Amino acid sequence: MRGDEVLGAFLYFQDVIEHLEEFWKEQGCYIGEPYDIEKGAGTMNPLTFFRALGPEPWNMAYVEPCRRPQDARYGDNPNRMGYYFQFQVIKKPPPDNIIEVFINSLERLGISRVEHDIRFVEDNWESPTLGASGLGWEVWLDGMEITQFTYFQEMGGIEIQPISVELTYGLERLTSYIQDVDNVWDIQMSPGLTYGEMFLEQEKQGSRYGFEVADIDLLRRHFTDYEQESKRILKDGLFLPAYDYALKCSHLFNLLDARGALSVSERQNYIARVRGLTRGCARKYCNLRGFEV
Amino acid sequence: MMTHNLLLEVGSDEIPARYLLPAIEEIRVRAEKALADARLTWSEATSYGTPRRLVLYVTDLSDRSSDITVKVRGPSRKVAYDSEGMPTKALQGFCRSLGIDVSDVVIEPEANGEYVYGFKHEPGQTVTEILPTILSEVVMGMDCPHPLRWGEKNWRWFRPIRWAVCLYGEEEVPVELAGITSGRTSYGSRSLHPESLEIPSASEYFDVIARAGVVVDHNRRRQIISEGACSLAKEISGRPLEDEGLLDEVTCLCEHPAPFRGEFSPDYLNLPQEVLITVMRYHQRYFPILDDAMNVLPGFIGVRDGSPNIGMDNVRKGNEWVLRARLDDASFFYDQDLKVPLGDRLDELKRVFFLGEAGTLYDKTQRLIELSAFLGEEAGFSYEQIEKIKMAAHLSKCDLVTLMVRELPELEGIMGGHYARVQGVDEEVAKAIAQQYLPRGASDELPEKGISGILAIADKLDTLAVAFCLGVEVSGSQDPLGLRRAASGVANIILAHGYDIDLDRAIEKAVVLGGQAVRIAEKADEDVDSVNLKLKRFILSRVEAYLTEKGYPAEIAKAVIGSGETRISRLPAMAEAIYSILGTDMLIDVVTGWRRTAVLGSKSSERDVRGELLVEEPEKALFSWVSERRETLDRLFEDREYALYLEELASLRMLIDDCLDHVLIMTEDEELRENRIKLLGAVSDLFTRMADFSYILPFTGKM
Numbered sequence: 003m004r005g006d007e008v009l010g011a012f013l014y015f016q017d018v019i020e021h022l023e024e025f026w027k028e029q030g031c032y033i034g035e036p037y038d039i040e041k042g043a044g045t046m047n048p049l050t051f052f053r054a055l056g057p058e059p060w061n062m063a064y065v066e067p068c069r070r071p072q073d074a075r076y077g078d079n080p081n082r083m084g085y086y087f088q089f090q091v092i093k094k095p096p097p098d099n100i101i102e103v104f105i106n107s108l109e110r111l112g113i114s115r116v117e118h119d120i121r122f123v124e125d126n127w128e129s130p131t132l133g134a135s136g137l138g139w140e141v142w143l144d145g146m147e148i149t150q151f152t153y154f155q156e157m158g159g160i161e162i163q164p165i166s167v168e169l170t171y172g173l174e175r176l177t178s179y180i181q182d183v184d185n186v187w188d189i190q191m192s193p194g195l196t197y198g199e200m201f202l203e204q205e206k207q208g209s210r211y212g213f214e215v216a217d218i219d220l221l222r223r224h225f226t227d228y229e230q231e232s233k234r235i236l237k238d239g240l241f242l243p244a245y246d247y248a249l250k251c252s253h254l255f256n257l258l259d260a261r262g263a264l265s266v267s268e269r270q271n272y273i274a275r276v277r278g279l280t281r282g283c284a285r286k287y288c289n290l291r292g293f294e295v
Numbered sequence: 296m297m298t299h300n301l302l303l304e305v306g307s308d309e310i311p312a313r314y315l316l317p318a319i320e321e322i323r324v325r326a327e328k329a330l331a332d333a334r335l336t337w338s339e340a341t342s343y344g345t346p347r348r349l350v351l352y353v354t355d356l357s358d359r360s361s362d363i364t365v366k367v368r369g370p371s372r373k374v375a376y377d378s379e380g381m382p383t384k385a386l387q388g389f390c391r392s393l394g395i396d397v398s399d400v401v402i403e404p405e406a407n408g409e410y411v412y413g414f415k416h417e418p419g420q421t422v423t424e425i426l427p428t429i430l431s432e433v434v435m436g437m438d439c440p441h442p443l444r445w446g447e448k449n450w451r452w453f454r455p456i457r458w459a460v461c462l463y464g465e466e467e468v469p470v471e472l473a474g475i476t477s478g479r480t481s482y483g484s485r486s487l488h489p490e491s492l493e494i495p496s497a498s499e500y501f502d503v504i505a506r507a508g509v510v511v512d513h514n515r516r517r518q519i520i521s522e523g524a525c526s527l528a529k530e531i532s533g534r535p536l537e538d539e540g541l542l543d544e545v546t547c548l549c550e551h552p553a554p555f556r557g558e559f560s561p562d563y564l565n566l567p568q569e570v571l572i573t574v575m576r577y578h579q580r581y582f583p584i585l586d587d588a589m590n591v592l593p594g595f596i597g598v599r600d601g602s603p604n605i606g607m608d609n610v611r612k613g614n615e616w617v618l619r620a621r622l623d624d625a626s627f628f629y630d631q632d633l634k635v636p637l638g639d640r641l642d643e644l645k646r647v648f649f650l651g652e653a654g655t656l657y658d659k660t661q662r663l664i665e666l667s668a669f670l671g672e673e674a675g676f677s678y679e680q681i682e683k684i685k686m687a688a689h690l691s692k693c694d695l696v697t698l699m700v701r702e703l704p705e706l707e708g709i710m711g712g713h714y715a716r717v718q719g720v721d722e723e724v725a726k727a728i729a730q731q732y733l734p735r736g737a738s739d740e741l742p743e744k745g746i747s748g749i750l751a752i753a754d755k756l757d758t759l760a761v762a763f764c765l766g767v768e769v770s771g772s773q774d775p776l777g778l779r780r781a782a783s784g785v786a787n788i789i790l791a792h793g794y795d796i797d798l799d800r801a802i803e804k805a806v807v808l809g810g811q812a813v814r815i816a817e818k819a820d821e822d823v824d825s826v827n828l829k830l831k832r833f834i835l836s837r838v839e840a841y842l843t844e845k846g847y848p849a850e851i852a853k854a855v856i857g858s859g860e861t862r863i864s865r866l867p868a869m870a871e872a873i874y875s876i877l878g879t880d881m882l883i884d885v886v887t888g889w890r891r892t893a894v895l896g897s898k899s900s901e902r903d904v905r906g907e908l909l910v911e912e913p914e915k916a917l918f919s920w921v922s923e924r925r926e927t928l929d930r931l932f933e934d935r936e937y938a939l940y941l942e943e944l945a946s947l948r949m950l951i952d953d954c955l956d957h958v959l960i961m962t963e964d965e966e967l968r969e970n971r972i973k974l975l976g977a978v979s980d981l982f983t984r985m986a987d988f989s990y991i992l993p994f995t996g997k998m
Contacts, residue, residue, distance in 0.1 A: 078627075080620055098457055101308055105485065115486045117606030118613070119599040121548060122346070124311030126441070137443045137454075139309060144613025145579055145597065153443055153455075165445055179613070184620065265648060 015191040018111060018177050019065055022089050025110045026063035029103060031091060034064035039246055040253040042070050044090035044170055045129060048245055053092070054157045054166045055284060056293040060094045065173070069253060071212035071260035077198075077205040080185040084208050084260075085201065087173045094166035096153075104151065104169060108143070111180060119144050127152045131252050131276040133159035133284070136168065148176045158284020159277070160295055212260040221261075225254040225272070232279045241286040248279035298337075299464030301353040301426070302497035304481055304504075305434055305472060308454040309346040312547035314440065318453065319344040319513060321437055326351050329429040334360040335422060343511045345550040347485075349434075350511055352497070356463070360419040367393060369411035372402055389413060423468050430461060430470045446474055458482065465496040483507025484550050486601040508601075509550045517546045523554030524596040528584045530556065533592045535582035536572065545580055549600035555607055557581075557615045561593045563622045566629055569709045570699065574621050577705060579614070628698035637714050640693040647696060650776070653761045654812040656692045662808040663688040667753035669804050674749065674794040684746045687727035690715055691750060694728075708732045723747075734784055744792040752788050755781040756801060760809030763830045779837070786837040789864050799861040802830050838863055842870055850990040857987025865935060872937035873986060877994055884948035885941055886995045889982035891955050896976035899969065904977055908970040913954040918974055920950055921981070928981060937985070944982060951978065 013021070023033045037047045044066035045051065053060040066088050074084025097103060101122070105115055113120075122139035127150060129135070136152035150170040154162055174186045174197070183189060187198030232247035255272045258264055264272060288295045303326075310318065323342035330337060330353070338355040369375065375386040382390075382397045390397050393415045400413045435452070442451040450456070450473035459477035461468040470477040479494045487508025494500050501511065510516045521542060524535040546552070563571065571591045575581040581595040595618065599610045644656040667688045671681045694700050694711030712729025716722065727750045730742035742751040759781050769778050789796055806826050835856055842852035847870045855869040876882045909915045924943065931940040960971045982988060 080623065098455075102485075102489065114606070115489070116602065117609050119601055119610045120486070121600060122309035123548065124309075124313070137441070144610050145617040146613065153445060155444055161444075163449060164447065179616070182616075184616070262646065 012190075013111065013177070013180050014193070015173065015177050015189055015197065018173060018180065019089065021110050022107060022171065023063060025107045026091055029061070029093075031061045031063040031093070034062050036064060036066045039249045040069045041066070041249055042131075042252060042256055043068055043129065044088040045132065045134065045168060046249055046252070047090070048242065050090065050092050050168070051132065051134075051157065051245070051280070052241075052284070052287050054094065054154055054162055054168075055160060055288055056291055057164065060092060060166065063089070063091045066090050069208075069256070071208070071257050074205065074209035074212055074260070076209040077187065077202045080187075081175065081178065083174070083186065083201075083205055084212060085204060086186075089171040089173050091169040091171075092166055093169075095164040096167035100167050101151075104141075104149070111176070113143065113180070122151065125150065130273045131255070131280065132157065133277045133281050143176075143179065146175060146179060148172055148179070158287075159281040160284055160288065212257055213262075216257050216261050218258065218261055218263045221254050221258050221263075225251050225258070225275075228254070229275060229279065233282070236279075236282050236286055239286065239290065241283045241290070244286075245280065245283040248276060248283060251279060252276050297358045298355040299358065299466075300497040301337075301351070301356045301422075302460065302462045302494070302500045303351040303430055303434075303470070303477075304460040304494075304500070305349045305456060306347060306458040306460075306482060307349075307452065307456045310344075310349075310453045310547075312346070312544050314453055315344055315346065315547040316513070316543060318349060318437060322349050322351055322433065325433045325437065326353070326430070329433050330356070333425045333429055334363065334419065335425065336361075344513055345509060345511060345516075346547060347482075347550060348509075348511065350500075351433075352500075356422060358422050358463075360422070360425060362419045363417050365415045365417065367413050367415050369400065369413055372409040372411060375400075375411045386411060423463055423466065426461065426463065426468045427470050430468075431472060434470075434472055448474060450474065460494050460500070462494060462497040462500070481507075484509050484601070487551060510552065511550075513546055516549065516552050517542060520545055520552050520554055520598055523552070523598075524582050527554055527556040527596050528582075528594075531584065531592055531594050533584040533586050533594070535596050536576070536585055538576065538582070541576060541580065541582065545598045548580070549598060551600060551602075553599045553601060553603035553607070555597055555599060555603075555611050555614075556584075556594055557597055557611050557618065558594045559615065559618055559622060563626065564591065564593060566622070566625055567710070567713045569706055569713070570625050570629070570703065571622075573703050573705050574625055575618070577703075578621060579618060581614075581618070624702065625699065628702055632697040632699055632710075632714060633717060636718055637690050637693045637711065637720070640696050641689075643696045644692055649812075650758070650761055650765065653765060653809075656695060658812055659757060660689065660692050662757055662812065663691060663750070663753050666757055666805055666808055667750050670753055670756075670794075670796055670801060671746070671749050673796045673800065676746070676749070680746055683721060683724050684727070684749050686721070687724045687731075687746060687750050688753065690720070690724070691728055691731050691754065727751075734787065736780065737783070741788055741791055748788050748792050748794065752785055752794070752796075752801075753805075755784045756805045757809060759785070759830055759833070760802070760805035760826075761812055763826045763833075764806065764810050764813040769833070778833070782834045783837045783840065785834055786841050786863070790838065790841050790867060793864045795862055795864055797861050798831060798834065798863050799827075802827050802834070806830065835863075838866060842867065845870075847871075847874055848994075850993065851986075854986040854988060854990035857990065858984055860984070868935050869937050869985060872941055873991065875938065876941060881941065881945045882991070883995050884945040885982070886988050886991055888944060888948045888951045889979060889988040890992075891951050892975045892979035893983065893988075895960055895972055896979035899972045899976055901969075901973050902977045902980070904974045905970055908967055909974070910967065911954075911958045913950070913957050914971060914974060917947075917950045917954045917978065920947065921974075921978060932984065940985065944985070947978070947981075 027033050034049060047066055049062060068088055069085055071084050073082055075082050093100060105120060108120065109115060121142040123142055125138065125140040127136045127138060134157045136154040138152035140147045141149040141151055148171065152168045154166045154168060156162060174189060177189050178186050181190060187202055189197035191197055191200060228247045228250045232244045236244035255276055259269060285295060319342050323340055327340050336357045337353045340353045343350040369389040370385045375383055377383055386397055390413060393413045395413055400411045402409050403412055439451065439453050443454050444451050445455045452473060456473040456475055458480065459470060459472050459475055460479055460481050461470045461477040462479060467479050480491050481494055482491055484507060492503060492507050494503055504511055528535045568591050572583045575583045575595050581597050584592045584594045584596065586592055597614050641657065644660060647656045649656050649659045664685050667684045668681050671684045690711065694714060695707060697710060699710050700707050708731050709729050712725045715728050716725040723746055727747040730747040731750050731754045733740060733742040733751055742748045759778055762776055762778055767776060806823060810823060839852045839856055843849050845867065851870050851873050855866045860866060904918060906918060909918055928940065928943055962968050
């Protein structure tokens with residue numbers, strides 16, 4: 003247990019989330035809920051994707067489950083999984099002292115800046131399927147990457163203004179460090195309940211499905227179906243349902259990729275197709291809201 | 296005139312390490328130029344930096360810029376004065392613009408008439424008037440390779456600027472930077488002194504900021520890290536791996552470096568050294584610790600940003616924890632990888648594409664087997680050696696689908712060599728696999744002479760051939776596939792190891808093989824001849840670079856390449872032979888002989904000189920000399936006796952002069968004329984196969 007110097011109490015996984023939510027609530031963030039469609043990163047939540055566009059302020063924090071079939075390891079790897087949780091913060095516009103505020107959020111978890119080594123190492127972020135990119139850092143805590151810190155520059159292929167800051171805390175990394183466990187499966191969720199009990203079986207089955215069992219033809223077919231539906235309803239101005247279908251396409255693409263079903267150029271092609279959908283949604287949103295593009 | 300010291304501190308979010316050292320240099324250079332342009336004087340300008348601040352310090356900066364008077368040309372006299380000699384509107388306007396009276400002008404004669412000149416006096420300004428404008432431009436005009444855009448006005452800089460301090464002596468100078476106005480308020484280290492602090496004066500800045508936990512001098516931080524690393528490593532009788540790039544990087548990742556030593560379990564030492572070093576060096580920015588025999592010891596030096604005392608145990612344990620997780624991963628990969636013989640992975644390569652769609656790595660392997668065997672034969676290797684080359688090529692790409700290389704791509708080749716060795720493959724073959732990607736950069740070591748060098752050439756030449764068949768263009772900084780580095784590799788290995796490989800034949804073979812791959816991918820098939828030529832020019836430009844780096848003048852490098860000798864490993868000896876007679880009469884004899892024969896000799900490409908058509912004594916003498924000496928000349932040339940060969944050419948001068956001075960080459964008799972031209976052509980060939988001497992003309996004083 004490392005985070006006990008300040009709080010004097012053991013931090014369960016649920017406590018880490020609760021402290022972060024408390025903290026960001028005090029910083030003026032709305033504490034949101036995860037979105038109910040599979041996604042590869044918290045950024046894909048429509049409340050981040052769309053709200054990063056346009057001039058209005060937006061401040062929100064939420065836990066988002068992420069699915070990355072390619073990163074699955076059958077539960078064998080101590081810190082790599084195909085299904086996990088991000089704690090996501092979006093601040094637009096960010097305060098000038100946003101880095102200090104972020105460090106304070108770690109102190110809330112009992113990670114003192116004097117007692118530990120907190121570093122900002124250049125890492126620029128990009129999501130080709132969202133047509134999004136940003137500049138920033140990975141944050142190191144005593145040598146371990148715990149957070150991605152990004153100043154968004156582009157979203158849905160649109161240069162954004164004002165820019166937002168996105169913070170993505172890796173909850174499992176952070177908690178296993180705070181609890182001093184070597185393996186995410188040993189993380190204590192709440193008294194008497196471990197991460198492994200809850201998610202190990204899902205990780206094993208998910209790995210087998212993604213790497214070995216998924217029906218490639220069916221996935222391709224569904225991709226095309228969803229793509230067409232997304233395009234069709236976008237013409238009608240329904241950018242939110244159209245975006246839902248874009249997310250579904252993105253997940254199907256991830257599965258096909260993990261399954262090793264895509265050649266290099268096919269892969270590029272699928273990415274471009276998803277990007278086409280998300281760009282279309284972003285544009286429609288801006289047009290309907292009267293934002294300049 | 297008074298002087299004071301100037302301090303400028305630009306505070307920002309963490310600047311990426313790779314930009315920091317260039318930025319420290321640039322801010323000083325830009326400031327010196329701007330201060331000089333503003334006619335200010337000073338003693339010394341220095342600059343420093345940490346991830347969170349760039350600092351400029353100028354000593355004894357003058358408090359005013361100097362006055363100057365500029366002479367300005369006005370209208371012509373005719374325009375300036377009317378017929379009565381009174382000033383016109385034009386002259387009055389000119390004087391008004393300079394702020395002078397019409398009686399203050401002078402008239403000066405020029406080639407096309409007389410002109411009016413006026414003197415404009417520019418008085419100096421106070422330094423505090425000048426600085427806000429120029430310092431803002433110095434900072435905001437810096438070259439940021441990948442700028443971040445932020446704020447209401449879309450400012451662009453490395454990272455957002457958060458504060459600025461600008462003091463001239465004790466006086467605050469307000470400089471506007473990205474919407475921020477400088478003052479005297481700064482901030483200390485994030486962990487040791489996160490609060491703001493006031494800087495009383497420029498010269499007190501360094502003491503105040505040091506007390507706030509910031510080692511602002513990057514050279515000092517570098518020294519703290521390097522000395523600390525050495526003494527910590529000594530505690531376990533080792534020394535830190537020497538690595539200037541890593542030292543620069545960690546210097547640029549902290550404001551207050553505190554090196555510490557961590558440990559890992561000796562159990563991990565059965566991993567290959569390269570794996571241990573790569574994990575520590577590239578993934579964690581640690582200095583590995585080596586013993587005297589260059590073996591990795593079970594420890595590492597990390598550098599923390601912050602206190603050397605408080606919480607050091609947390610930091611050490613945390614870093615050890617992270618490293619253990621990574622080494623655990625690596626051990627797992629290593630054990631898994633070793634379960635499969637390297638050669639069994641060949642089929643898996645069918646699933647990995649090469650350069651987009653130009654076939655797979657399996658296809659590339661097949662091409663490498665053929666190409667490297669061809670190059671081995673060309674270079675005169677024995678049958679046994681060629682079998683080894685083929686074996687190495689066969690296994691060369693198999694490590695790319697191992698878990699370890701997928702996780703640590705820096706180890707491509709190295710892991711293949713390692714796995715091959717452990718699995719009982721011949722040592723020479725294992726070494727060739729390990730060295731196939733050498734040299735990785737301009738200053739990297741070459742693969743060893745022998746079969747290693749051959750496989751390394753084949754790998755690069757194949758990549759080049761396929762890329763050129765695909766029509767990939769290299770220009771300026773546009774070289775995503777690293778083709779320039781590959782071409783340098785080919786040139787450097789062949790020249791340094793002296794492989795007697797004919798570049799034309801090697802390229803032709805590689806392009807035929809590469810072209811098949813490209814056709815399989817149904818990509819546009821460029822004309823083969825034009826691909827061959829482009830690729831040859833590309834590689835020859837690297838050969839030229841090799842020769843000039845060896846110290847030969849560029850003209851000599853161009854001259855020997857211009858000889859058309861495509862067995863490029865011979866070019867250094869040819870360049871040396873010419874270089875060694877620079878400034879001698881011998882060179883003048885050779886160049887003159889070439890010049891006199893080449894002009895007329897180039898009028899025909901035929902060389903069948905008929906002896907019976909030679910009638911004058913001098914042309915007979917020249918012909919018989921060439922006929923008698925041809926065998927000797929050929930032998931000297933083939934045996935690389937280029938110095939002796941040049942001596943022979945020099946000795947021809949008299950015969951050539953005699954012939955051209957006394958025989959009318961362009962005689963009216965067509966048969967005689969053609970024959971004489973052919974003779975001169977044959978003689979000039981003896982010269983041009985050694986060099987294109989037109990590049991050497993400047994060295995003989997003739998242009």
